[in-house]
Amino acid sequence: MAGMFIDVKVDPKVAGDAALAKKLVEVCPVNIFAIDGTKLRIVEENLDECVLCDLCVQAAPPGTVQVIKLYES
Amino acid sequence: MRFYEYESKALFARHGLPLGKRALARTADDARRAAAEIGGPVVLKSQVLSGGRMKAGAVKFADDPAQAAAHFDAILPIVVNGQKSCGVLVEEKSPIAQEYYVGVTWDGRRKLPVVIFSDMGGIDIEEVAEKHPDHVSKTHVSTLLPFTPRVAKEAIAATGVTGNDLTRLTPIVAKLVEIFFQYDLTLAEINPLAKLADGRFIVLDGHVDLEGDAREKHKKLLDELGIKPEETRQARPPTDFEIRGAQVDASDHRGVAGNVVEFDGNLGLVIGAGGGSLTLFDAVRKHGGRPANYCEIGGNPSVKKACALTKLVLSKPGVEKIAVMMNVVSNTRVDIVARGVVKGCVESGRDPAKTIAIFRIPGSWEADGFKILEKYGVEFCDRSVSMYEAAGRAVAKMGK
Numbered sequence: 001m002a003g004m005f006i007d008v009k010v011d012p013k014v015a016g017d018a019a020l021a022k023k024l025v026e027v028c029p030v031n032i033f034a035i036d037g038t039k040l041r042i043v044e045e046n047l048d049e050c051v052l053c054d055l056c057v058q059a060a061p062p063g064t065v066q067v068i069k070l071y072e073s
Numbered sequence: 074m075r076f077y078e079y080e081s082k083a084l085f086a087r088h089g090l091p092l093g094k095r096a097l098a099r100t101a102d103d104a105r106r107a108a109a110e111i112g113g114p115v116v117l118k119s120q121v122l123s124g125g126r127m128k129a130g131a132v133k134f135a136d137d138p139a140q141a142a143a144h145f146d147a148i149l150p151i152v153v154n155g156q157k158s159c160g161v162l163v164e165e166k167s168p169i170a171q172e173y174y175v176g177v178t179w180d181g182r183r184k185l186p187v188v189i190f191s192d193m194g195g196i197d198i199e200e201v202a203e204k205h206p207d208h209v210s211k212t213h214v215s216t217l218l219p220f221t222p223r224v225a226k227e228a229i230a231a232t233g234v235t236g237n238d239l240t241r242l243t244p245i246v247a248k249l250v251e252i253f254f255q256y257d258l259t260l261a262e263i264n265p266l267a268k269l270a271d272g273r274f275i276v277l278d279g280h281v282d283l284e285g286d287a288r289e290k291h292k293k294l295l296d297e298l299g300i301k302p303e304e305t306r307q308a309r310p311p312t313d314f315e316i317r318g319a320q321v322d323a324s325d326h327r328g329v330a331g332n333v334v335e336f337d338g339n340l341g342l343v344i345g346a347g348g349g350s351l352t353l354f355d356a357v358r359k360h361g362g363r364p365a366n367y368c369e370i371g372g373n374p375s376v377k378k379a380c381a382l383t384k385l386v387l388s389k390p391g392v393e394k395i396a397v398m399m400n401v402v403s404n405t406r407v408d409i410v411a412r413g414v415v416k417g418c419v420e421s422g423r424d425p426a427k428t429i430a431i432f433r434i435p436g437s438w439e440a441d442g443f444k445i446l447e448k449y450g451v452e453f454c455d456r457s458v459s460m461y462e463a464a465g466r467a468v469a470k471m472g473k
Contacts, residue, residue, distance in 0.1 A: 004416055048412055051406075
């Protein structure tokens with residue numbers, strides 16, 4: 001189930017980067033990221049738990065991870 | 074959490090308070106045996122988490138073991154104020170010359186423990202305070218300075234007790250205060266504390282309440298007294314709604330969203346913040362509202378937890394709307410709670426705009442929280458609206 005309030009988009013080019021995927025899993029305090037094999041997966045049921053800490057945005061190359069506040073759109 | 078009388082006395086006994094010979098009976102044979110071992114007349118008292126035992130006929134005197142067994146059978150089935158008996162305490166009958174009262178509890182206004190003492194024990198202390206205020210003393214105890222028996226002596230002497238009685242009573246009252254502090258009690262009470270014909274003092278009835286949040290700290294004591302973790306020891310057994318509330322709180326370590334108490338009103342409450350729950354509950358009642366529940370949220374619960382609590386409250390038959398109100402929050406985030414309650418409404422098949430009578434949680438991340446509420450058409454207010462006024466707005470919407 002997608003988030004009601006938050007969406008997270010990851011550039012497909014970096015989603016397959018195993019090292020970056022591991023880093024995103026590590027930094028997110030509310031487990032929005034998981035790894036399936038070597039590929040990054042968004043855990044949709046946890047999207048609304050996002051605390052807007054921006055750690056994922058800072059961990060990835062600029063512009064490749066976006067946290068979207070759906071209530072602002 | 075309340076202790077049964079026999080448990081309170083077991084605690085008192087560990088600290089050397091004077092008690093009569095006694096034994097807990099679970100069967101009529103136990104009662105017969107206990108009476109025989111004690112020897113002489115005994116009193117049999119139903120063990121319930123409630124007062125009013127004498128009036129309910131759950132206290133009886135027996136002159137011999139056979140009578141004790143018969144009284145056991147008569148007492149055990151008696152339900153006192155909705156409380157079933159867990160057993161019968163068989164205790165030696167003492168020749169009483171005078172009865173006193175001593176209690177230690179928290180004075181919410183002064184934010185200090187207070188020792189309440191009276192030379193008119195054995196009856197309801199509130200009644201004594203109302204009809205004979207000169208026979209009741211209230212002495213506050215510092216939580217910063219070390220406790221000394223002098224405080225206990227002052228409390229007793231304030232009711233006019235002097236001489237030998239003052240000397241003999243002082244260590245008993247002092248010990249009760251020490252027990253109150255040592256075990257994080259919210260109430261330690263002896264009523265009556267009896268003076269016997271020979272001048273000795275003895276605890277005839279005692280009652281302690283342990284702070285619920287201190288259960289883990291005093292696990293060893295509770296284990297030794299045989300109190301199981303699942304025993305809530307509230308004034309009545311928890312309802313299914315309350316049990317599910319506890320499950321919501323236990324489902325996630327983040328924050329608090331629980332301590333749910335069921336009432337029979339139509340306005341569901343999702344409330345909290347450092348005493349805010351009590352204030353808001355009272356405010357709703359003061360405005361003529363009928364709360365469907367009490368609860369506590371705080372410590373920044375997760376969205377899932379706030380959502381689950383909202384769904385639980387909305388699942389209660391008769392709940393028309395909910396009021397989401399807190400004091401100004403700092404560690405709890407407004408946007409997280411807003412997400413949780415809006416989601417809870419949606420997942421319950423309800424329109425948040427029509428279901429949330431008022432959302433009054435100002436503080437941390439309120440700008441984001443208010444954007445969420447705006448999007449879903451929920452009425453909200455910031456700290457310029459008092460908690461009392463917010464409660465009034467919620468109540469005014471009921472029935473409309």
